[in-house]
Amino acid sequence: MSYLDMNLELPGGDNLRDVTTLFLEAASAMEPGSMVVIDEFQLQDAMSAIEIGEPRLDTGMRLEKDHKVPFHPLTPLLPEEICWIIDRAFAYEIEWHSANTLSHTVFTLLYVHCLQEIDPDLLPYLLNADPQRPMELITVVLRAFVSGLLKCCDLSWKELIRGGLNDTEDWHSEKCEVSLLEGWPVQAAKVRLDEALRWLSTTTKVPSLWCQALTDRLLLRKSILEVMDHGVHNMEDIRRLLEVAQHHLFQIRSKAPPPDPLEDSLARRAFNPYISRRLNTFLPIRVLELPSSSESWENWGNFLGGYGEMVALSETHEVLSWELVANLRTWLRSPPLRHGYIRSSIQSVFHDGIQVLYNFPSTWLLQRFFHETLGIDYSEFAVAWGGHSSPRLVEMERALIKTVIPHIKGLWFNPPRRRRLLANALLEWHMVYDMLTIMVDSVDIRPASSLVFKMPSAALLWRLSTMREVILSGFQLQLYSPAERPFAYLYASQVIDVHLSTIENVMTIVPPESQARQEMEFQQSFLTALQLMCTAMFSILSQLPTESSWITLREGILRRYKWAFKSEYDDYETPPAAHPNLETYIAEVYSMNEDVSFSPSDSFKFAHNILEHLVKDRSGGGWAKHWKDERLQVVQGLMNACEELGHLRRKDSDSVKLLDWGIESNPSPWFPSLQHRYSLA
Structure with missing residues (x-):
């Protein structure tokens, strides 16, 4: 007989005896709230000893309605x-x-x-x-x-x-x-x-x-x-x-x-x-x-x-394409986030602990990293430090590989863990940026526009992109309180501003017809529109703080952006770029309050025009490859958000109350939608 056929009885039987009085007599001399503690007897032991009567937690309890006819596996079926x-x-x-x-x-x-x-x-x-x-x-x-x-x-x-x-x-x-x-x-x-x-x-x-x-x-x-x-x-x-x-x-x-x-x-x-x-x-x-x-x-x-996407990725040798696809799976609702088995398999495909894409050594990532980010052969950089065997270069290479591999694999975690990993990786990216900056400063190469002097910007571009994702993903995960939202939008705008400046700085060395150049041109337009939208949302949501609200906000910011206030940053010679500044935020709030000419509606309209041009161009960027259309879906979602939010006005508490911060109904993962469409005169 199968053990599934057994009708096991509960311990105790029917001959029960009420022992309540025994416990009452034993505890009569105790004060209310006091407890008898036995050595080595802990909470888990107490919980294990109690029959709590909750069927979801007590696996031994069986309700009368749960008694069913025994199962016989050889019962014939239609x-x-x-x-x-x-x-x-x-x-x-x-x-x-x-x-x-x-x-x-x-x-x-x-x-x-x-x-x-x-x-x-x-x-x-x-x-x-x-x-x-x-x-x-x-x-x-x-x-x-x-x-x-x-x-x-x-x-x-x-x-x-x-x-x-x-x-x-x-x-x-x-x-x-x-x-x-x-x-x-x-x-x-x-x-x-x-x-x-x-x-x-x-x-x-x-x-x-x-x-x-x-x-x-x-x-x-x-x-x-x-x-x-x-x-x-x-x-x-x-x-x-x-x-x-x-x-x-x-x-x-x-x-x-x-x-x-x-x-x-x-x-x-x-x-x-x-x-x-x-x-x-x-x-x-x-x-x-x-x-x-x-x-x-x-x-x-x-x-x-x-699984089909995993196969397509296994044939994709562009690291930035891998990053893009992982982002798309988080930004887009359709298709939904991949199942755990698929995401784990994708990580194994990228790096199985020994090789990248089952075919390349980890050092192959160095060539891809600089080629895709700056459009330049890594060997041109290596020559400046005496070739690939230079000790200082080897140290930098190891640090970069140890940063890139967990970064790409971590993008396939679930959204909350993904955000935590990216936030923790920002220190690693700064370490690589600091190493490259020190190496460049020690090289006697002129003119200053030489390719070597642009090398640290590659790590900085990846770091700024990661910072932006950490900030904006907070809206997807609904982490921010109403008081934190204007700060997040302003800070995202400031990070994007540094990102755009860095792109402009390195575009002079990027080959004009390269995919890296096409990617940068796409990023310039995309980030410009995104910055306009973030600034517009800041202008709509920001309010002059009171003393009590400022103290609460300051504590929240220090907690929310604790990754930026780590003491480890003091160990590096190069100061971190685009870190949050509380004093700057207050100044921006007052400045925006006094700027009566700023129009969020105009900003949304300008952003919409830029995004519309991207959609009509249909390029999708240099590294979009098979996922070009999905990337343009993100752009289209931002356009839809511009159309909805363009009706909002500054200092209008009634319109702010109409904002819906729920994820499912929003056209874009980073911006709210309106509870119903309306027109403000």
């Missing part, structure tokens, strides 16, 4: 019921990829725990009493699907456990001592799937409609398994397998889903959302509410789309 079980298993699997736990998703499918019991080779005979419910649907078809499901989970788990993402944030590594067929080769699961497909193609026991439906689902399962098993080493095979998987997914989505089983159907017993009670886990019970069938298949479409 083909449409098998289809429904498979679809629901697919839905749970994609929910696991969406950062839920195995015990709340995949492991709720009870056949996961009963593979041996439905193995036809271990059964002395099979009864086929009901011709509408052939036993092979369980022992061949469903068994093959579950084997493929577990093997896919195993491959995902192995990728995720490598550390590409953080446990419990984007996924949970707890397997509850349930087998994911770790010792099985992938080929063994594929053989089972092939056997099931062969049976479906020859059987007369299943109506052709459901035979085809089951075939489509097994083929999708097999193709996903093959995609995961290939990694990204053979691009042609991966691309072909992805097309096959997307075709099978399309076939499933183009047909009506199987009907939901009746409430008393045996198929409904195949899932137990309270399975955590019988697993080795410390997690509380959580019953997931699955999305609709169409939403689950759409999520699978996004999963396969993310």
Whole structure:
């Protein structure tokens, strides 16, 4: 008998005895609020000793309504019921990829725990009493699907456990001592799937409609398994397998889903959302509410789309393109943020701990870094320091590589952790900038316009771009209080101003026809428009501070921008660029209050014109490559924000109240929208 069939009783039984009076007598001499403390007895021990009566936290508690008919894995089922079980298993699997736990998703499918019991080779005979419910649907078809499901989970788990993402944030590594067929080769699961497909193609026991439906689902399962098993080493095979998987997914989505089983159907017993009670886990019970069938298949479409993007990135040798794509996944709502497995795999593709893109040494990044940022061959810089073997140059190279690799990989974290990583990386970028500046100052090369003297600007450009992302991402994450928003917009405007000055300074050395030059020209227009919008928002939101509000704001700024006030910056000779200045902010507030001629409406209109030119030009920048259209979607979103916010006026508290800071409804991730469109005279 399977342990799933056991109807385990709760400890205690019916012969209970009220011991309340014993506790009251023992505590009669104690003062209210006092506590008896025993050595080595801690809070966790106390919590473990109490039956709290909360079913979500107490995995041993079972309510009367939870008592169900025992599950028997060899119960015959209709083909449409098998289809429904498979679809629901697919839905749970994609929910696991969406950062839920195995015990709340995949492991709720009870056949996961009963593979041996439905193995036809271990059964002395099979009864086929009901011709509408052939036993092979369980022992061949469903068994093959579950084997493929577990093997896919195993491959995902192995990728995720490598550390590409953080446990419990984007996924949970707890397997509850349930087998994911770790010792099985992938080929063994594929053989089972092939056997099931062969049976479906020859059987007369299943109506052709459901035979085809089951075939489509097994083929999708097999193709996903093959995609995961290939990694990204053979691009042609991966691309072909992805097309096959997307075709099978399309076939499933183009047909009506199987009907939901009746409430008393045996198929409904195949899932137990309270399975955590019988697993080795410390997690509380959580019953997931699955999305609709169409939403689950759409999520699978996004999963396969993310895999396709990973393949495209593996063939992209431009580091700035990698940075751009990671930013787009955060800035755009569609497609949504990639699943944890995809983001972890993308990190592994970029750097597996030894090589970059499975083909290049880490030093290859040096060439790409300076070529893409300034359009210049790195060797021209290396000559000034005695060649690549120069000790000072080697030290700088190591620092730069140690900064670039975590920077690119960290861009694929979830948004909150991504922002924290970028904020912490700003000190590393300043260290590289300081090293380059000192090296340049020590080189006796003239004229001053020599390429060597522009070298530190490469690190500065990356740092300023990162600073801007840290500031603006605070709006996406809704971190800023109303009092902090005007400061954030002004500070973003100031960072962009330094960024634009740096671009203008280095454009004299960038080859005119290079992609680096095209990228800089795009950035000039994009950042100019963004700066105008940030300044306009500052003018609308800023208010003259009172003494109490200033103290509160100052404390908030010191806490929010603590990355800029680290004492470690004092260890470097070069002062950090574009760090926040509280005194400057107050001066800007008073200056803006006195500038009656400043018009936010004109600023939004000017920004809109600049952005419109970018959209019409359709270039998307030098490193946009395949993602040009998506980058222009960001530009279009800013244009839409300009059109909405252009109606706002300064010193109008009523219009400010109409601003909607919710993320979902905003045309741009960094600016609010209006609760309803209106016109201000």
